[in-house]
Amino acid sequence: MSKLWGGRFTKKTDQLVEEYTASILFDKELAEEDIQGSLAHVKMLGKCGILPAADVEKIQDGLHKVMQMIRRGEVEFSVSDEDIHMNIEKTLIEEIGPVGGKLHTGRSRNDQVATDMHLYLRKRVVEFVGMLVKVQETLIGQAKANLDTIVPGYTHLQRAQPILFAHHMMAYVSMFERDIERLRDSYKRINALPLGAGALAGTTFPIDRHFVAEQLGFERVYENSLDAVSDRDFIVEFLSNASLIMAHLSRLCEELVLWSSTEFQFVELDDAFCTGSSIMPQKKNPDVAELVRGKTGRVYGNLVGMLTVLKALPLAYNKDMQEDKEGMFDTVRTLQGALQLFAPMIATMKVNRDRMRQAVNQDFSNATDIADYLVGKGLPFRQAHEVIGKTVLYCIQNKKYLLDLTLQEFLQFSELFDDNIYDVLQPENVVNARNVYGGTATPQVSAAIGRAEETVRSNAAWVEEYLEKSK
Numbered sequence: 001m002s003k004l005w006g007g008r009f010t011k012k013t014d015q016l017v018e019e020y021t022a023s024i025l026f027d028k029e030l031a032e033e034d035i036q037g038s039l040a041h042v043k044m045l046g047k048c049g050i051l052p053a054a055d056v057e058k059i060q061d062g063l064h065k066v067m068q069m070i071r072r073g074e075v076e077f078s079v080s081d082e083d084i085h086m087n088i089e090k091t092l093i094e095e096i097g098p099v100g101g102k103l104h105t106g107r108s109r110n111d112q113v114a115t116d117m118h119l120y121l122r123k124r125v126v127e128f129v130g131m132l133v134k135v136q137e138t139l140i141g142q143a144k145a146n147l148d149t150i151v152p153g154y155t156h157l158q159r160a161q162p163i164l165f166a167h168h169m170m171a172y173v174s175m176f177e178r179d180i181e182r183l184r185d186s187y188k189r190i191n192a193l194p195l196g197a198g199a200l201a202g203t204t205f206p207i208d209r210h211f212v213a214e215q216l217g218f219e220r221v222y223e224n225s226l227d228a229v230s231d232r233d234f235i236v237e238f239l240s241n242a243s244l245i246m247a248h249l250s251r252l253c254e255e256l257v258l259w260s261s262t263e264f265q266f267v268e269l270d271d272a273f274c275t276g277s278s279i280m281p282q283k284k285n286p287d288v289a290e291l292v293r294g295k296t297g298r299v300y301g302n303l304v305g306m307l308t309v310l311k312a313l314p315l316a317y318n319k320d321m322q323e324d325k326e327g328m329f330d331t332v333r334t335l336q337g338a339l340q341l342f343a344p345m346i347a348t349m350k351v352n353r354d355r356m357r358q359a360v361n362q363d364f365s366n367a368t369d370i371a372d373y374l375v376g377k378g379l380p381f382r383q384a385h386e387v388i389g390k391t392v393l394y395c396i397q398n399k400k401y402l403l404d405l406t407l408q409e410f411l412q413f414s415e416l417f418d419d420n421i422y423d424v425l426q427p428e429n430v431v432n433a434r435n436v437y438g439g440t441a442t443p444q445v446s447a448a449i450g451r452a453e454e455t456v457r458s459n460a461a462w463v464e465e466y467l468e469k470s471k
Contacts, residue, residue, distance in 0.1 A: 023084075024079060037115045066088060115194055142347075162431055193216060229316050232310055246300075249342060256286060257293070299331050
C-alpha cells in the first residue's frame, strides 16, 4: 500500500530516509491516547454533520477493534508507515475498508500528536502525584517512629547542631510537597486541547473543538492554532518538574549512602534494596540509592535536550519536534522506576538510634546553645561566640567534649557559667529549645507531621478524583 500522503510524490522514499525519519519505534507508546483522541474526534464529526452516522459508527467500532488488537500484541507496527498515527489509520482501513480514511477529516498529524502527548502527560502527572504521596507517607511514618531520635544536623557535611531525625525526614516531605504543587499546577497547562488546530491554521470544516475537549476531559482549548501545534512548553515544564523531583530523590539517596556506611552506621537499608559483591562476600551495597542518584543526570539531560530542540524553531510545526518524545518517555520511565522503589526502601529502612545518639554525644554540636546561654546572662553574642570558641579549642586540646568539663573548667572562660550549663547542654534540651514554627523541637515537629498528613490526604483525594473522572 502506498503512503497515505504519497499522492504528490513521484519517487518512493529512500529506505534510509524512512528509517531515519520514522518515529514509530518510540511513539507507539502513544497508541491508546491516539485512539482515545480519534474516538472523540470522529464522534464530533458525526455531531457536526461532517460524517454520516453510519460512517461514524463503523469507524468507532473499528477503532475499538484496533485498540484490542494492539493490547493483544496483534498489530505489527511498520517503519514504512512512519508514526503511530499512520500505523493505526492503516490498520483501521485494513479492518473496515476505505471509510477508515475519513477519520482524518478536519485534522492533521500536527494537532493529533500534540493531543496525544497532552493526554499522555496528563495521566503521568496524576500518577506521579500519587507516587510522591506514597513516598511522603513512608517518610512521615519514619518521622512518627523517630520523634525521640536525635541525630547530628550538618552544614558543610560538618556536625552543626543536633536535630530530631523526624525533623530531617520531614524536610524531604516538604521538598516533595513542592514537587506535587508544581505537578498539580502544570496540570492546568497540560489539560488544554490542541486538536482542531489542523496543520497550523485551523480547518475549513465546521468542527466543534469544545465538544471534543468535553469528550476528552480537557478544561479548555488552545486559543491560537499556530501555538496549539508548536507548543511544547508543557513537556519542558514536565521535564523541569521531573528534574527537581530527581534532584530531591538524589539528595536523599546521597544521605542514605552515607548513613548506611560503616563510618556513619546511622541506618541499615533492607536486604531487598541492596546488592552484594561478586568478589567481596562481606559487602552490602546501597545500589538502588546509588542508581537513582546516577539516573538523575539522564533526566537533566532530557530537559536540556528538549530546550535545545525548541531553541530558535520558527512557527509552526517542524520535524525537529519529533525529538520531543524519546526524552519525555525516558524521563517518565526513569521517574516511575525511582518512585516505585523509593517508598518501600524508606519504609523498610532501620534507624540505628543508639549510633545516632552516640554521635551526638561525641561532638560539639551543642556549642551554639552555650553561646545563647551566655547571651541570656547579658553577654553580647559576639563575645559569647569567642568564649565558646576558646572553650571548644580547650576541649579539643584536652580530648574532651563539652559535657565532660567540670564547672571550674567552664569558669576559666567566663564567670557567668553555673550548674545550669549541664542541663542546657543535654541533647534533648538543645533540640527542644528550638520551639519555633519550623524548628526541630518535638512539639513543632509533631505539629508539622499533623499538617503534612492533612496535605497528603488532600493530594491523595485529588488523585482519586481524577481517577474517578477518567473511568
